[in-house]
Structures are given as C-alpha cells and as structure tokens.
Amino acid sequence: MPEPVFREAVIDLGAIAANVRALRALVGTEHLIAVVKANAYGHGAVAAARAALAGGADWLGTADIAEALELREAGIEAPILAWLHAPGETFATAIDAGIDVGLSSLDQLEQVARTAGAARRPARVQLKLDTGLSRNGFPRADWESALARAAELGLGREVDVVGLFTHVSNATIEDDSEALRRFDEGIALARELGIEPDLVHAAASAAAIRQPESRYTAVRLGISIYGLSPFPAQASAADLGLRPAMTLRGRVAAVKRVAAGTRVSYDYTYECEKDTTLALVPLGYAEGVPRAASNRARVAIAGATHPVAGRIAMDQFVVDVGDAPVAVGDEVVLFGDGALGVPTAEDWAEAAGTINYEIVTRVGGRVARSYRGLEP
Numbered sequence: 001m002p003e004p005v006f007r008e009a010v011i012d013l014g015a016i017a018a019n020v021r022a023l024r025a026l027v028g029t030e031h032l033i034a035v036v037k038a039n040a041y042g043h044g045a046v047a048a049a050r051a052a053l054a055g056g057a058d059w060l061g062t063a064d065i066a067e068a069l070e071l072r073e074a075g076i077e078a079p080i081l082a083w084l085h086a087p088g089e090t091f092a093t094a095i096d097a098g099i100d101v102g103l104s105s106l107d108q109l110e111q112v113a114r115t116a117g118a119a120r121r122p123a124r125v126q127l128k129l130d131t132g133l134s135r136n137g138f139p140r141a142d143w144e145s146a147l148a149r150a151a152e153l154g155l156g157r158e159v160d161v162v163g164l165f166t167h168v169s170n171a172t173i174e175d176d177s178e179a180l181r182r183f184d185e186g187i188a189l190a191r192e193l194g195i196e197p198d199l200v201h202a203a204a205s206a207a208a209i210r211q212p213e214s215r216y217t218a219v220r221l222g223i224s225i226y227g228l229s230p231f232p233a234q235a236s237a238a239d240l241g242l243r244p245a246m247t248l249r250g251r252v253a254a255v256k257r258v259a260a261g262t263r264v265s266y267d268y269t270y271e272c273e274k275d276t277t278l279a280l281v282p283l284g285y286a287e288g289v290p291r292a293a294s295n296r297a298r299v300a301i302a303g304a305t306h307p308v309a310g311r312i313a314m315d316q317f318v319v320d321v322g323d324a325p326v327a328v329g330d331e332v333v334l335f336g337d338g339a340l341g342v343p344t345a346e347d348w349a350e351a352a353g354t355i356n357y358e359i360v361t362r363v364g365g366r367v368a369r370s371y372r373g374l375e376p
Helices: 013-027 037-041 045-054 065-073 092-096 106-119 140-155 173-192 205-210 345-352 356-361
Strands: 007-012 031-035 059-062 080-082 100-103 123-128 159-165 199-201 218-221 246-251 254-258 276-281 298-301 304-309 317-322 331-335 368-372
Touching: 007 013, 013 031, 013 045, 013 205, 013 218, 013 368, 031 045, 031 199, 037 045, 037 356, 045 059, 045 065, 059 065, 065 080, 065 092, 092 106, 092 123, 100 106, 100 159, 106 123, 106 140, 106 159, 123 140, 140 159, 140 173, 159 173, 199 218, 205 218, 298 317, 331 345, 345 356
Parallel strands: 007 368, 031 059, 031 218, 059 080, 080 100, 100 123, 123 159, 159 199
Antiparallel strands: 007 246, 246 331, 254 276, 276 317, 298 304, 298 331, 304 317
16 A cells, blocks of 8 residues: 655646647747756656647757756657756767757867767757856857857768857846847857857746747747746736646644644744644655745645744644644645645745745655646
8 A cells, every 4th residue: 555645746737738838829939948957847857848848849958968868768759958068078878869969168069079970970059159147158259269160060060050049147128138139149140150040049938928039939938837937026927827837735744732832843933922733744845845934934724824833844844723623634735826825836935035946946856746637
C-alpha cells in the first residue's frame, strides 16, 4: 500500500496549455519558445514541455544541455535551445541530440565548430548578443569578429546559425527600448555579413506582453506559461488572462488547543494573544517554503485563511486557526489559483520579500508532483 501523500504540488497541465494558447494569440510571433528550465520552474520539465507543445509552443528552452537531454530522453523531438554552458563544454552530446546551443563567446564558437567538424555534421547554434544586461552574451566589442567568424564557419558547414538573441532587463520600458535599439544594430551587422537566422528573439514574458517591438520572430516565455504574472504589481495573472498551474498543498499533521500566552516555534517569535488552536503542517524550507515568510504568510484550510505562526522550520510550520474546527488530515493549501479563494504565489512572494518566480521554482524534491488536465 502506498504511503499517504502529505506534501504535494498539483500541476494543472491544462492550464499550461491554455496559457500558451492565450499568449501565442497575444504576441503573434512565428515562433514561441516555452522555457522549461529549472524543472519547468518547479512544475516538472517533461510534463510541462508536453503541455506547452500541446498549447502551441513550437520550441522549448532550457538553461543547460543536461536539461535539454532530459527532454530528448523522454521522447520529445521538438526543437530545443540550451544557452548556459559549463567551462570546457565540448557540445558533443548537444550536437548528437540535435539540440541548438546558445553561444556567448568566441571560445564557445570555436569549440562547437571543432566538435562539429570532428563529427562531420554541422552544429545548430544561436548567437547571444549582450545588449546591456551584462550577463552572458557576446560583448559589443566582439560582435564584428564573432559574427564574421560565425559566417565563415557557416560557409564551411561547421555551424548552422539558426538564431540571434538577447535578453532585456525589465527595468523600465526606456531601458529595454535602448537594449532593443542595440540589438537591432547587431541584427543589421549580422545581415551585412550574410547571416539570416530564422529565430530572432529578445523578449521573455514581461517584454513579450507589454512591449510589442521586442517580439521579432520569436519570444521566450517562462513564468507566464505557468500562469503567473511577470509584473504582479501592475497586472495580476487574472488581469492577463492566465491561470496558475501549481497548487502547493499538505495535510494537517497535528492539532492542539493552547492557552493565551503560548509561544510558538524557534526563537518564540509568535505568542498567542488568546486561547486558540494550533495546526501543524509538515512542509518547511526543505520543501522550499521560505523561512522569510514566517509570521507573515497565510494558508487556506476548509475555505478560510489562517496565519503562519512563528518560524517556518526545515520540515514543518504552525498555523494559528483560532476556533476553527480543524482536524488532523485536513487539506492545507499554501498557494494556488487566487480565483478559488486561496493564497497565491504572489502572496507568498510578498510575505517573503521575493518574487513569484522563486516561490514556485524552489519547491523541493520531497514534494510529490501530481498532474491533471492533460496526460503528463
């Protein structure tokens, strides 16, 4: 007999597919890259990838090659782009698996060309230009030499330059417009050198939704396909027509009635103001529940919300439910779809002083994933 599940992330794959359909209709680009890095922001990479493809995505994006290979090993044949590589990466497994590699340096370009030459098959590459974010990407000083070398390698069939891309900061519309102006310069330079990539992309979710000039021929959508807003202070998921895909829930493991003045959990940062009932929930920061949300977040039990009482510990936290008739085994929803009257990932992000991206992505390995809405 299987053990009872008391830590569970329920993933609505139908919501992911519906979000992709809605976003594809909004952006109108030829291509849509569904970003499933970091285990699909905690939702489960393989299942989320299939749901996104069912919703109309025609590309998938991962941070690294290992994540892309996981998708290939699951039988997913859609085009995949991986863009963050360890020092010394040879790119052999990516070339063998038909994975596009995003390149950010001349060293990477030369290495992938050597590997492709030895394999006697061209490597599919996409070149990333740094237009101001100052992370990975060819710096402006290297654009001419990198693009010229890529064009030369293309003629020699060592590489096939499939795409050209950048990433904007999401700081302000003005900052992103300046980055796009620089990117346009890079696109023009590439074309002068004979590079005509099929994929040209700059926008992740925020820019894709609010800045039409960022869309080019493709967009890379991450947080939005999981039904969360990339700018919740300006527009909620519901405002954007998106449905959150993850519900994080547990079960009450213990209940006790305590007197006024009872202090709770490590450091006694919470003291009960009156006689009350405390409920123990067996999730903690080992599951990704942020300790910073101690005494600030709320959870839903039996249709009502209640405050987290005291420090969130590694494996558990306590909820002050007052006089509510809560019992062992009752479902506890930490966050989910706010339209259903439960706290949201944004609520937990505000309580923890972080962003909704982190709340869902940090959900840990001890949390079982279950899927509904589509076949995983």
